[in-house]
Amino acid sequence: MQLSNKDITNFNTQGAVVLRGVFNDWIPILKKGADYNIANPSRRALFHNKDSDTGAMVEDFCNWTKIEEYSDFITNSDLARISAELMQSNKVQFFHDHYLHKYSGSVLATPWHQDMPYYFIEGDQTISFWIPLEKREKKLSLKCALGSHKLSKYIRPTSWSTNESFYQNDALFMDLPEMDKGNFEIKQWSIEPGDAVVFNYKLIHSAEANTHSKETQTLSMRLIGDDARYQQRPGKTSPNFENINQTDGEQLREDLFPIVYSK
């Protein structure tokens, strides 16, 4: 797939773009991996609303080393090249995969948030690919607050199911701006399998609960570019790497976060 100059400009100025049909051939492969993932959740998996009959949501992280369909996709699809072009980066490192499984009738919406403050990363060259594995009507698609990746301070991160502050020292962060008062243009795209919404880790985004009669499966693939560096946060990050043994300003370890593209 060839990106247009408009895709590159929009990604950098607005913080998000939709890419149509970019992973068409990969959907059956990713679906096989995701089905395995939900049947075999890792120790990192989070189960929200597990015991409720009004629907539940499962998240899992960092499974690419054990799910061969994920590693095949990361290595052999256009993911890394597209990342380099959109971030305008000479080099791309893979950060992690994040799987979201929303059972039908789930009452749990994904709240407005930025991903960056949950991560031990700082930098402008960051990219997430939000890849639904089935058709998604516009109102159940990712909501992106365009331009919000340029804010000067991060929004306070919270635990999604309890809404409690994620870190003890939350003075570093600011309150979420009012999202429905016209401060940002909110963009959503209807999705066909094979499309991806691509966005910067600093972009404020959210998603509705799953009101479909069927479960939904989404994979978010996260990568970083030249200027991304390790940054200690005031507590455990998500995902957390217990023995990462890195200090502020270092490039992320290549044994855990492999270089997947280099010019």
Ligand SMILES: O=C(O)CCC(=O)C(=O)O
């Ligand atoms: O699909 C969702 O509910 C939200 C996904 C999200 O926040 C992300 O991929 O960063």
